[in-house]
Amino acid sequence: MALTARIRTRDGWALSHAVVTVTDMTGTQMLRAEADDEGAVRDTTELVPGPYTVIITAVGYAPSASTAIVTASGRAEVGTVTLARQGGAELPPPGPWTVDPAHSTVGAVARHLGISSVRGRFTDFTASVEIAPDDVTKSRVETVIRAASIDTGNDMRDTHLRSSDFLDVETYPKITYLSTGLTAAGPDRWTVHGTLTMRGVARPVDLDLAYLGTGSDPWGGTRAAFRATAELHREDFAMDYNQVVQAGIAAIGTTLKVELDVQAVQGDALPHP
Incomplete structure (x- = not known):
């Protein structure tokens, strides 16, 4: 399985301190991965095909949760996820x-x-x-x-x-x-x-x-x-x-x-x- 995601701020800058957590439908954590310097997440943990919840967090930003489907090919592409500043107000990266x-x-x-x-x-x-x-x-x-x-x-x-x-x-x-x-x-x-x-x-x-x-x-x-x-x-x-x-x-x-x-x-x- 290959889970990929890109984490960005509202004005398009990488969130290198973001963390991606994936749980199954029962809430059991299946993997946890940190973004790299480019805000990208790539994880090769094997998961069985089906739906999963993807939670993305970063200090100072409101968390994001979405559903991802792991296909029969073993891939799950979350795409680009934009996180807003906590409370809805923006400032530059810390x-x-x-x-x-x-x-x-x-x-x-x-x-x-x-x-x-x-x-x-x-x-x-x-x-x-x-x-x-x-x-x-x-x-x-x-x-x-x-x-x-x-x-x-x-x-x-x-x-x-x-x-x-x-x-x-x-x-x-x-x-x-x-x-x-x-x-x-x-x-x-x-x-x-x-x-x-x-x-x-x-x-x-x-x-x-x-x-x-x-x-x-x-x-x-x-x-x-x-x-x-x-x-x-x-x-x-x-x-x-x-x-x-x-x-x-x-x-x-x-x-x-x-x-x-x-x-x-x-x-x-x-x-x-």
Whole structure:
């Protein structure tokens, strides 16, 4: 007999830690096999022709059960089986991921004069992600941003933002974010709970996160894409500066919208310079 199966995630990646268990119609276990690095299962255990139950499990994923028929030729082809994340929400495969700053953006948007928006981004940052294998809600995100790398496209404005009126980069050169957990908010959507430390002030900040999927890159790696947003209030981080102009309108809004577009590479280091 030859039982074959291919185990995949919803976006087509191999589940190398999947386990296939086959039982007869009385519930007696007849074989147990583990998937290889390609998510494939091939077992040569001899079974008599007839129906069997095939149960496929993987840590962090909802199990799958189906019926397979062993034919007179002794073959049972289960085909490709797709497992969904436990609870119906998706994230990349478990393990470490490293954010690629060259293909990621850490930005913020502020209102200007109450009628338009000013956009800025930080150009120097590092970040890592750890997708927990057993309980995905215990996954972790850690980010360090160089505050002086703020760039709004205007040198005079950027110099002011680096001053003690705002980021005070001489005293507080780093902005950090450390997650404390995840909560599923729907298929492919999560709330990341964490602590943002800026200007020496630590505040809880939640990120609304969308997982956009995974794919291969030209350097032989696997990449995952995310988009996240959050709202911050400047006064929560001791940035009280403002200038009131005509009609009592603040020159700079007190609320900032944070916008993150992130590519992360599987592994604990980037595979290219």
